Amino acid sequence: MSENLHKHSGEGCKGACCLRVTDLGVSAEGRTILQGIDLHIHCGQIVALIGPNGAGKSTLFKAILGQQPHTGSIQFERSGGKRTRPLVGYVPQSPAFDQGEPVSVLDLFVAAISRWPVFLPIPKALRAKVEECLGRVHGEGLIDQRLGSLSGGELQRVLLALALEPLPHVLILDEPFSGVDVEGELRLLRLLDELRRTFDLSVLLSTHDFSNLGDYADKVVLMKETVLKVGTAQEVMDSPEFAQVFHLRLERG
Numbered sequence: 001m002s003e004n005l006h007k008h009s010g011e012g013c014k015g016a017c018c019l020r021v022t023d024l025g026v027s028a029e030g031r032t033i034l035q036g037i038d039l040h041i042h043c044g045q046i047v048a049l050i051g052p053n054g055a056g057k058s059t060l061f062k063a064i065l066g067q068q069p070h071t072g073s074i075q076f077e078r079s080g081g082k083r084t085r086p087l088v089g090y091v092p093q094s095p096a097f098d099q100g101e102p103v104s105v106l107d108l109f110v111a112a113i114s115r116w117p118v119f120l121p122i123p124k125a126l127r128a129k130v131e132e133c134l135g136r137v138h139g140e141g142l143i144d145q146r147l148g149s150l151s152g153g154e155l156q157r158v159l160l161a162l163a164l165e166p167l168p169h170v171l172i173l174d175e176p177f178s179g180v181d182v183e184g185e186l187r188l189l190r191l192l193d194e195l196r197r198t199f200d201l202s203v204l205l206s207t208h209d210f211s212n213l214g215d216y217a218d219k220v221v222l223m224k225e226t227v228l229k230v231g232t233a234q235e236v237m238d239s240p241e242f243a244q245v246f247h248l249r250l251e252r253g
């Protein structure tokens with residue numbers, strides 16, 4: 001899965017679009033949470049953010065989403081060189097809905113993407129728009145299901161479809177594999193691979209599951225308050241920084 005649309009070599013950005021985080025810092029209540037974060041992600045890339053609990057992964061996501069005061073800059077550069085703030089889609093860790101939750105997937109989308117009052121009959125064109133959104137994640141069949149009746153994987157796909165409307169430059173998923181079985185993880189990875197190719201978006205996700213990082217991540221970023229190591233999955237997992245952060249003893253023959 002490591003091929004990407006722009007066929008970049010090294011860190012060169014010619015003819016590509018990219019997300020660039022420069023010297024980002026966050027402090028709260030007099031404590032430094034993030035400092036000196038530099039990050040560079042090309043369109044079409046899947047980047048995995050790893051680090052122990054409390055490393056600041058979710059805080060970094062909030063900063064990129066514009067929901068967290070920070071120092072430093074976050075910029076999106078279009079292929080022409082124009083710089084803007086990135087349009088970001090965000091998939092939170094799956095919330096749980098009560099089994100009896102009467103709101104349907106259609107209701108949720110109508111409330112999120114339009115101003116149409118949910119208690120009125122939903123116009124055909126709006127339903128078609130929601131079907132189109134769900135189609136991006138192959139979830140058209142879920143449109144009339146109640147949120148409370150969805151499986152964890154189905155709910156995650158619905159939230160993913162929501163994050164893709166409007167189509168973002170960067171798609172962020174916070175720990176999408178936690179509580180997901182191996183099959184579910186592979187299904188989601190196949191879908192993310194398809195989405196980044198179809199829409200040329202960057203995918204930035206956090207995970208504690210390192211077992212198949214090398215199969216899908218174009219780049220792995222190890223962080224704890226700051227970026228400690230960037231590279232391929234192998235490079236990062238073989239590094240002394242990785243061993244230190246996860247308290248592994250280096251036993252090399």
Ligand code: ADP
Pocket residue numbers: 028029033051052053054055056057058059060
């Ligand atoms: P991760 O997602 O890597 O587990 P977080 O970004 O959730 O880490 O948290 C990083 C650190 O920042 C933690 O020590 C957390 O307690 C702290 N933190 C997060 N948000 C706030 C806040 N609003 N005020 C104070 N401390 C915070």
Ligand code: MG
Pocket residue numbers: 057058059174
């Ligand atoms: Mg977190």
